[in-house]
Every structure is written in C-alpha cells, then in structure tokens.
Amino acid sequence: MSITPLTELGNIVTSSIQTLEAAYAKSGIPYPSLDEPFKPGPLDDDFALGQTTRVLIAAAYQIIATVRGPMETIQDYAPAMYLSSSLGVAVESNIPDIVKDSGLQGLDTRDIAAKAGIDESKTARILRYLASRHVFREVTPNVFANNRISSVLVKAHSLEEIKKNPKIKYEGSPAAAFVGHLTDESLKSAAYISKFIEENPTDIAAPFNMALDPTADMWTWYEKPGNDLRLIRFSSAMKGSGDRFPPDSFTKDIYWKDLKPDSVVVDVGGSVGSVTHLLVKAFPDLKYVVQDLPKVIGQAHEYWKAQYPDEASNPVKTSRVTLQPHNFFFPQPIPNASVYMMRFVLHDWPASKCHTILNHLRAAASKTTKLILFEAIMPYACPPPDGPFSREMEASAGGAGKAPWPLLSNLGLGVGGFHTMFDMQMMTMFNGQERTLPEFSELGRKTGWQLQSVHVDGPLSGIVFVPV
Numbered sequence: 001m002s003i004t005p006l007t008e009l010g011n012i013v014t015s016s017i018q019t020l021e022a023a024y025a026k027s028g029i030p031y032p033s034l035d036e037p038f039k040p041g042p043l044d045d046d047f048a049l050g051q052t053t054r055v056l057i058a059a060a061y062q063i064i065a066t067v068r069g070p071m072e073t074i075q076d077y078a079p080a081m082y083l084s085s086s087l088g089v090a091v092e093s094n095i096p097d098i099v100k101d102s103g104l105q106g107l108d109t110r111d112i113a114a115k116a117g118i119d120e121s122k123t124a125r126i127l128r129y130l131a132s133r134h135v136f137r138e139v140t141p142n143v144f145a146n147n148r149i150s151s152v153l154v155k156a157h158s159l160e161e162i163k164k165n166p167k168i169k170y171e172g173s174p175a176a177a178f179v180g181h182l183t184d185e186s187l188k189s190a191a192y193i194s195k196f197i198e199e200n201p202t203d204i205a206a207p208f209n210m211a212l213d214p215t216a217d218m219w220t221w222y223e224k225p226g227n228d229l230r231l232i233r234f235s236s237a238m239k240g241s242g243d244r245f246p247p248d249s250f251t252k253d254i255y256w257k258d259l260k261p262d263s264v265v266v267d268v269g270g271s272v273g274s275v276t277h278l279l280v281k282a283f284p285d286l287k288y289v290v291q292d293l294p295k296v297i298g299q300a301h302e303y304w305k306a307q308y309p310d311e312a313s314n315p316v317k318t319s320r321v322t323l324q325p326h327n328f329f330f331p332q333p334i335p336n337a338s339v340y341m342m343r344f345v346l347h348d349w350p351a352s353k354c355h356t357i358l359n360h361l362r363a364a365a366s367k368t369t370k371l372i373l374f375e376a377i378m379p380y381a382c383p384p385p386d387g388p389f390s391r392e393m394e395a396s397a398g399g400a401g402k403a404p405w406p407l408l409s410n411l412g413l414g415v416g417g418f419h420t421m422f423d424m425q426m427m428t429m430f431n432g433q434e435r436t437l438p439e440f441s442e443l444g445r446k447t448g449w450q451l452q453s454v455h456v457d458g459p460l461s462g463i464v465f466v467p468v
C-alpha cells in the first residue's frame with residue numbers, strides 16, 4: 001500500500017524533531033522551552049537547522065489543514081483580526097514589560113491592569129486569547145507570565161523612562177515596533193482592502209489612503225504633524241527587520257569585488273543608512289551616499305552620531321558617507337555612480353511608480369553602472385516554471401532545493417507565509433507588491449535594465465541589473 005500524505009507529513013514532523021533535538025543534545029543545550037522567556041542561543045542562526053524548522057512548520061500546518069474540519073479552519077482564519085488587535089493592546093499597554101519582573105510565576109491581572117491603566121476583566125480576556133495561541137502563559141487562573149513569544153515584545157527602555165519621554169517608547173525595540181505598526185495604521189488600512197479591490201478607484205492609491213489619508217502616501221503622512229511617534233516606530237521596526245539579515249547578505253564579494261577605491265555607491269531610499277553602515281565597515285575605501293526624504297535624513301544624522309560617539313571617526317564627518325535628502329521621483333542628483341542600490345524600496349510601489357524610479361536611475365547611469373536590488377523574491381506555491389533562473393526561483397522558496405512531498409513548493413507557512421504576508425502589507429499600505437523573479441525582470445526590461453544575476457540568501461535576494 002502506498003504511503004498516504006498524512007502519514008508522510010507525520011514522518012516529516014517526527015524526523016525533523018529528531019534532527020533538532022539531536023543537534024541541541026550534541027551542543028549540550030536543552031531545546032528552548034515555549035514556557036520560558038526567549039534567550040538567544042548558539043544554534044539560532046544555524047542555516048541547516050533553520051531549514052529543518054521551516055520544513056517542520058510547513059508539515060505541522062499542513063497536518064492541521066488536513067485533519068481539521070474546513071469550517072473550523074475558516075472560523076480560525078476569518079477572525080484573525082482579533083489576533084492583531086490583542087497583540088496591539090498588549091504592546092501599546094506595555095503588558096510584556098509589566099509582567100517581566102514577575103518571572104515564571106506571573107502577575108495577577110488585577111495588578112497588570114492597574115499598572116497598564118486599563119480594565120481588569122478585558123485585560124484577562126485579551127491575555128487568555130493570546131495565551132490560547134501560545135503568546136503569554138496563564139500560569140494559574142487570571143495570572144499571566146511572559147513566555148518565549150511574548151518576551152520578545154519587552155521594550156528596550158524601562159516604563160519609567162518611557163513615561164518621562166514617550167518618544168522613546170519604541171526606540172531599540174523592533175519587535176514591539178513591528179507589532180505597533182501592524183496593529184495601528186496597517187490594521188486600520190486592512191479593513192479597506194476589499195472595498196479598494198471591488199471599487200478599483202483611479203484617484204485613491206491604496207487601502208491606506210481610504211482609511212487614513214486620501215492624498216498623502218504613507219511616507220508623506222508620517223512627516224505630517226502628529227505622526228512623529230509613528231515615524232520613529234516604523235524606523236525602529238525597519239531597522240530591526242533589516243538587522244535580522246546576516247550582514248554578509250549585503251557585503252558578499254559578488255556585489256562589490258570589482259569596485260575601485262572611492263567608487264560611489266548610492267543607497268537610494270536608504271532610510272537612516274543601516275545597510276550602508278554594514279558596507280562602510282566591510283569596504284571602508286568606497287564612497288557612499290544615503291538618500292531619503294528630508295525628515296528621515298534628519299534621523300540618519302542622529303543614527304550616525306550615535307554609532308560613532310567619537311566624532312572624528314564618524315564617516316559622515318570624514319565625508320566617506322554623505323546623507324542627502326532626495327525624492328526618488330525626481331532626477332537622480334548623483335550621476336554615473338558605480339552602484340545604485342535599493343533595499344526593500346521597490347516593493348513599496350506599484351509597477352508604474354517603479355518605472356519612474358528606475359528610469360531616473362537609468363538616466364543617471366553610466367555604461368558600467370550596476371543596479372542592485374535587495375528584495376525578497378516571491379516564491380510560487382507550486383513548482384516554478386522551467387527556464388532561465390528556475391533554480392534561483394526554487395531556492396527562493398526555501399533555500400535547499402525542492403520541497404519534500406507532499407509539502408507546498410514554498411513550504412507554506414514555513415517560507416511562503418512570510419512572503420505572502422509582506423505582499424498583503426505592501427498592497428494595503430502602498431498598492432505595492434512583493435514580486436516574483438519574472439516580475440522583477442519585467443520592471444528592468446521596461447526601464448533599460450537587464451537582469452544579470454540573482455543571489456538568493458534565505459528570504460533576501462540580491463538582484464543585479466546592468467544597463468542596456
């Protein structure tokens with residue numbers, strides 16, 4: 001009798017767990033407990049174990065989808081907004097910070113609510129909703145403690161510091177900032193997705209504009225009075241998600257090896273310049289320009305000052321790095337750069353706007369200029385088509401060849417979940433999108449850039465174009 005999909009999924013789960021536990025046993029450390037706060041460990045960034053984990057996640061979710069009644073699954077998926085809103089309450093009311101000092105024994109909801117200044121009964125209900133989904137732990141009735149998941153939402157600054165200066169609430173706290181951004185402006189905007197798609201308006205750019213501002217894009221909205229905290233929060237979330245990529249994803253020789261000293265690298269839409277900072281450390285003899293909107297460039301000056309307390313060594317002071325306000329919908333002010341680089345910029349924009357950005361870079365490029373996009377390549381949920389770059393497309397769907405049967409080709413929630421979540425986020429806030437490789441290639445083809453090479457590195461890819 002041939003093996004059933006369900007049995008094979010069970011086999012994948014069993015063998016994956018054995019692999020993980022064996023690796024931890026070999027390193028002499030226990031497998032991290034879900035009940036305890038997260039502590040970084042030596043195996044966290046092990047690529048092979050990461051791949052085993054992604055396959056295990058894909059199989060576990062596929063088992064649930066197979067065995068659970070379809071209506072029950074719909075009852076789980078359709079009200080997913082309550083997961084967002086509950087996480088939003090927890091982070092906004094500083095609950096992970098409030099329960100932190102009570103350790104594994106937890107804190108009574110009465111005390112949590114009093115410290116947070118919110119209703120006691122609703123606090124208990126929200127925390128129980130989250131604890132039932134493995135965020136926080138209900139230790140005894142109405143007593144909650146941080147667990148592995150909720151603990152990453154503890155903020156970098158203490159509650160006293162935040163009370164004195166609310167502007168620092170999300171500073172240095174990327175996970176909390178990520179939740180704040182997603183459960184505030186993003187959640188409000190997401191309520192308009194179906195209206196936006198049904199009406200397909202020509203005068204409104206994205207669901208965000210239906211919800212929050214009919215005329216300004218999110219970046220311009222952040223620069224408006226009253227949104228300072230949201231801008232700081234977004235920058236903190238962005239910096240954190242950027243920091244999750246291993247530094248060598250950006251500094252590999254494949255991108256920079258042919259550049260002579262003082263070659264100019266322009267980080268277009270570079271935010272405060274955290275990718276440029278990695279490059280400066282790896283290639284200190286190149287010249288760098290970080291371009292972004294004026295307020296962000298203001299923050300960038302603070303960022304570089306904070307990184308180099310000794311002013312004389314600050315690459316901005318020594319002119320190794322220039323911080324330049326520039327709107328990329330206008331002609332590029334630095335012509336003939338050796339490299340124009342953009343990380344996670346094009347995914348914010350629909351194709352027509354990407355064409356404008358890329359046309360300006362093409363007009364400024366010399367024959368030898370390279371365009372390097374650091375973006376996620378959207379994997380298909382089925383095997384990619386045969387043809388040029390099909391191996392790279394396969395790699396973008398999980399990193400280690402074909403997904404084992406009967407898993408989805410993009411490993412479902414093990415890999416594709418992240419990409420498709422970001423795609424929805426881009427659609428909601430900007431009418432932007434995460435793109436498949438053929439879609440990136442097409443953007444280049446329409447604007448005078450030819451796809452030259454693709455370097456997949458986990459969820460991030462370096463996509464290199466040359467002028468045609």
Ligand SMILES: C[S@@+](CC[C@H](N)C(=O)[O-])C[C@H]1O[C@@H](n2cnc3c(N)ncnc32)[C@H](O)[C@@H]1O
Nearest residue numbers: 219242269270271292293296326327328343344
């Ligand atoms: C998703 S963030 C990526 C930031 C940075 N590249 C990184 O990976 O950390 C997109 C950036 O584009 C910038 N941006 C948006 N509209 C812009 C415009 N018209 N001109 C220049 N930068 C812009 C935003 O301020 C933001 O810093």
